[in-house]
Amino acid sequence: MTLSAHVVVQRGSLAVDLEVAVADGEVLAVLGPNGAGKSTLLRVLAGLLPPDDGRVVLDGDTVWDDGRVHVPPHQRSLGMVFQDHLLFPHLSITENVAFGLRTRGVHRAAARASAEAWLTRVGLAGLGGRRPGELSGGQAQRAALARALVVDPRLLLLDEPLSALDARTRLTVRAELHRHLSEFPGSAVLVTHDPIDAMALADRVVVVEDGRVAQAGTPAEVARRPRTDYVARLVGLFLLPGTGKGEQVVLDGGGVVAIAEEAAGPVFVAIRPESVALYLQHPDGSPRNVWPLRLVSATPHGSVVRCDLTGEVPLTADVTATSFAEMGLAPGAEVWASVKASEVAVYTR
Amino acid sequence: MPAPLLVPAAIGIVFLVFPLVGLVIRAPWSAIGPQLAQEGVGQALRLSLVSATLATLVSLLLGVPIAWVLARSRIPGRSVLRALVTVPLVLPPVVGGVALFLVLGRQGILGRPLFEHLGITIPFTTTAVVIAETFVAMPFLVISVEGALRAADARFEDAAATLGADRWTTFRRVTLPLVAPGIAAGAVLCWARALGEFGATITFAGNFPGTTQTMPLAVYLALQRDPEAAIVLSLVLLAVSLATLLLLRDRWLGRGVSA
Numbered sequence: 337m338t339l340s341a342h343v344v345v346q347r348g349s350l351a352v353d354l355e356v357a358v359a360d361g362e363v364l365a366v367l368g369p370n371g372a373g374k375s376t377l378l379r380v381l382a383g384l385l386p387p388d389d390g391r392v393v394l395d396g397d398t399v400w401d402d403g404r405v406h407v408p409p410h411q412r413s414l415g416m417v418f419q420d421h422l423l424f425p426h427l428s429i430t431e432n433v434a435f436g437l438r439t440r441g442v443h444r445a446a447a448r449a450s451a452e453a454w455l456t457r458v459g460l461a462g463l464g465g466r467r468p469g470e471l472s473g474g475q476a477q478r479a480a481l482a483r484a485l486v487v488d489p490r491l492l493l494l495d496e497p498l499s500a501l502d503a504r505t506r507l508t509v510r511a512e513l514h515r516h517l518s519e520f521p522g523s524a525v526l527v528t529h530d531p532i533d534a535m536a537l538a539d540r541v542v543v544v545e546d547g548r549v550a551q552a553g554t555p556a557e558v559a560r561r562p563r564t565d566y567v568a569r570l571v572g573l574f575l576l577p578g579t580g581k582g583e584q585v586v587l588d589g590g591g592v593v594a595i596a597e598e599a600a601g602p603v604f605v606a607i608r609p610e611s612v613a614l615y616l617q618h619p620d621g622s623p624r625n626v627w628p629l630r631l632v633s634a635t636p637h638g639s640v641v642r643c644d645l646t647g648e649v650p651l652t653a654d655v656t657a658t659s660f661a662e663m664g665l666a667p668g669a670e671v672w673a674s675v676k677a678s679e680v681a682v683y684t685r
Numbered sequence: 686m687p688a689p690l691l692v693p694a695a696i697g698i699v700f701l702v703f704p705l706v707g708l709v710i711r712a713p714w715s716a717i718g719p720q721l722a723q724e725g726v727g728q729a730l731r732l733s734l735v736s737a738t739l740a741t742l743v744s745l746l747l748g749v750p751i752a753w754v755l756a757r758s759r760i761p762g763r764s765v766l767r768a769l770v771t772v773p774l775v776l777p778p779v780v781g782g783v784a785l786f787l788v789l790g791r792q793g794i795l796g797r798p799l800f801e802h803l804g805i806t807i808p809f810t811t812t813a814v815v816i817a818e819t820f821v822a823m824p825f826l827v828i829s830v831e832g833a834l835r836a837a838d839a840r841f842e843d844a845a846a847t848l849g850a851d852r853w854t855t856f857r858r859v860t861l862p863l864v865a866p867g868i869a870a871g872a873v874l875c876w877a878r879a880l881g882e883f884g885a886t887i888t889f890a891g892n893f894p895g896t897t898q899t900m901p902l903a904v905y906l907a908l909q910r911d912p913e914a915a916i917v918l919s920l921v922l923l924a925v926s927l928a929t930l931l932l933l934r935d936r937w938l939g940r941g942v943s944a
Contacts, residue, residue, distance in 0.1 A: 379843075382843075382846075382847055383846070384843050384846065384847070408846070408851070409843075409846040409847050410846050410847075410848075410849045410850055410851050410854075411849075414847055415847065415848075416844070416847040418840065418844060422838075422840055422841055422843075422844040424841060424844070424845075424859055424862075424863075425863070426862040426863065426865075427862075435845070435848050435850075435858075436848035436849050439845075439848060439849040439850040439851075439854055440849050483848065484847075484848075487848070487849065493847075
C-alpha cells in the first residue's frame with residue numbers, strides 16, 4: 337500500500353471519519369453527494385487541512401499522525417488537480433507546468449523542457465506560450481493534469497477534475513485522463529459525484545455519505561449491488577431493504593416482493609425502473625408481483641418518463657413517453673405495477 | 686432619476702470641484718515662471734517628492750507583510766491588530782506628530798538612548814519627515830493590500846503548496862503577482878497621502894527650509910507672506926496629484942471599479 341489514511345475531521349455539523357488505502361498504480365474513486373466530506377478527505381491527504389485526528393501514511397512515511405507528525409503539503413510528494421484547474425493566471429502555460437519543478441530546484445531550461453514535453457503528452461504542444469485565460473476549459477484541465485504529473489508524484493489527487501467541463505469535452509478529457517491514470521505508477525485518489533467518472537476511471541470505488549464510507553468495492557460490484565439509495569439512484573436502480581423468507585422478501589416498509597431465488601435474513605431488493613410495467617387494470621395472467629399504486633410525480637428522462645409511485649411497495653418506473661401519453665397518466669392516477677420475479681435482484685445487506 | 690438623490694449629488698460634486706476650479710482661475714499665470722524659479726520652491730518640491738517616495742518604500746516594505754499577516758495568518762487577536770494598525774488613519778495627524786515626538790524626541794522613550802549612546806537625533810531632520818509621513822500614510826497601503834489579499838482566491842496558494850512551494854515561495858511567486866494591482870493602488874494612495882502630509886510633519890519634523898520644509902508647509906507659510914506664491918505652489922501640488930491619478934488610472938481607477 338502506498339497510501340493509507342484514517343481521517344477524522346469535524347466540519348460544521350458534518351463529522352468526517354474515513355479510512356482509505358490505495359496501492360501502487362491503483363486508482364481509487366471517492367464517490368458521493370456534495371457535502372459528504374469527499375473534498376475534505378482530499379484536502380487532508382494533500383496536507384492543506386489539518387485533521388482533528390487520524391493518520392496519513394504515504395509510501396511508508398507517516399506524513400500526519402494525530403498532530404505529532406505534520407509534513408506540510410509542499411514537502412509531500414503529490415500532485416493535485418482541482419475542479420476549476422487553478423492555473424496561475426499571471427504565468428504562461430509552460431511556466432505553470434514548470435512551476436513544480438522550479439520549486440524543487442530544477443533549472444529553468446530543464447524545467448521548461450520537461451514542461452514542454454508534458455504539454456505534448458497531453459496534446460497541448462505549441463500552446464505553452466498562452467495564458468490560462470486563453471485556453472478552453474478542456475485544454476486548461478489538460479494543462480492542470482500536466483502540471484500535477486510533471487513532478488512525478490507518488491500520490492495524485494484529483495478533485496472533481498471533469499465536473500467543470502461541458503458534456504462533450506468531458507467525454508474526451510475523461511478518455512485521456514483514463515490513459516494517463518493507467519500509465520501513472522503511483523497511487524491516485526479521484527473525488528467525484530459522477531458515477532460514470534468513477535466507473536470509467538477507477539479500479540476501486542469508495543462511496544462516501546455523511547462523512548462515512550457507505551460502500552466499497554470494484555466499480556462493477558458497486559454498480560450491481562448498491563447499498564445505499566444514493567448509489568442505487570446513481571446507477572439507475574431502485575433499492576428496497578427487507579428480510580428474506582424463502583422465495584420472497586418482506587420489506588422493512590411493509591409489502592412483499594416475490595423473487596426467483598431463495599433468500600434469508602436482511603437483504604436488499606434492487607429493481608431497475610425500466611423493468612417495472614404499469615397498467616390501468618389488473619394485468620392478465622398471474623404475475624407474482626402486482627401492486628396497486630398511486631402516481632406521485634412524473635418527470636421526462638430522455639426518451640422515457642420516470643414515474644415515482646407510492647403505496648404498498650414504493651417504486652420508480654420508467655415508461656416510454658408514448659405509453660405514458662396513451663395511458664393518460666397524471667399525478668394522483670391509480671395504476672397497477674408489476675415486476676417479474678426474475679427481474680428482481682437480491683443480495684444480503 | 687429621483688430629485689432627492691440627483692440634487693444633493695450635483696451640489697456635492699460642485700462642492701468638491703469648485704475650489705479646484707477657483708484655484709486655477711485665480712492663478713497668476715504670468716508669474717508662475719518666476720515664482721517656480723525661486724530657490725525655496727524647487728527645494729521644497731524636491732524634498733516633498735523624495736520624502737514621500739521614501740515613505741512609500743518603507744510602507745511597502747513593512748505594510749505588505751502587515752497586510753499578509755492580517756489577511757492570511759491565523760494568529761489570535763487579528764482584529765485587535767487591525768484596529769491598532771488603522772488608528773493613524775483616524776488619528777489627527779498633529780496627535781501623531783506629538784506621539785512620535787514623545788517616543789523619538791531627545792527625551793523620548795527610544796529617542797533618549799538613541800541620542801545618548803549613538804548620538805542620533807531624529808526630530809527636525811529629513812528622517813523625521815519620512816517617519817512622520819510613513820506613520821500617517823502606511824495604513825492606507827495596509828488597508829488596500831489587505832483588501833486585495835482577501836479578494837484574491839487563496840486556493841491558488843493551495844495549488845502552489847501542492848506543487849512544492851513553501852509559504853515564502855508561494856508568497857513571492859503566486860500571491861504577490863496576484864495582488865500586484867492592489868499593491869500599486871495602495872502605494873499610490875500612500876504616496877499621495879505622504880505628499881500632502883502636514884500636521885505630523887510640522888509637529889515632529891518642524892519647518893526648516895531644505896531639510897524639513899515640504900510643499901504643504903511651504904504653501905501654508907507662503908499664504909501668510911505672499912498669497913500669490915501660495916497659489917502657485919498649490920497648483921504644483923494639484924498638478925502632481927492629477928498626473929499621478931492619470932498615470933495610474935487604468936491600474937487603479939479602472940480595476941478599482943471593476944473589482
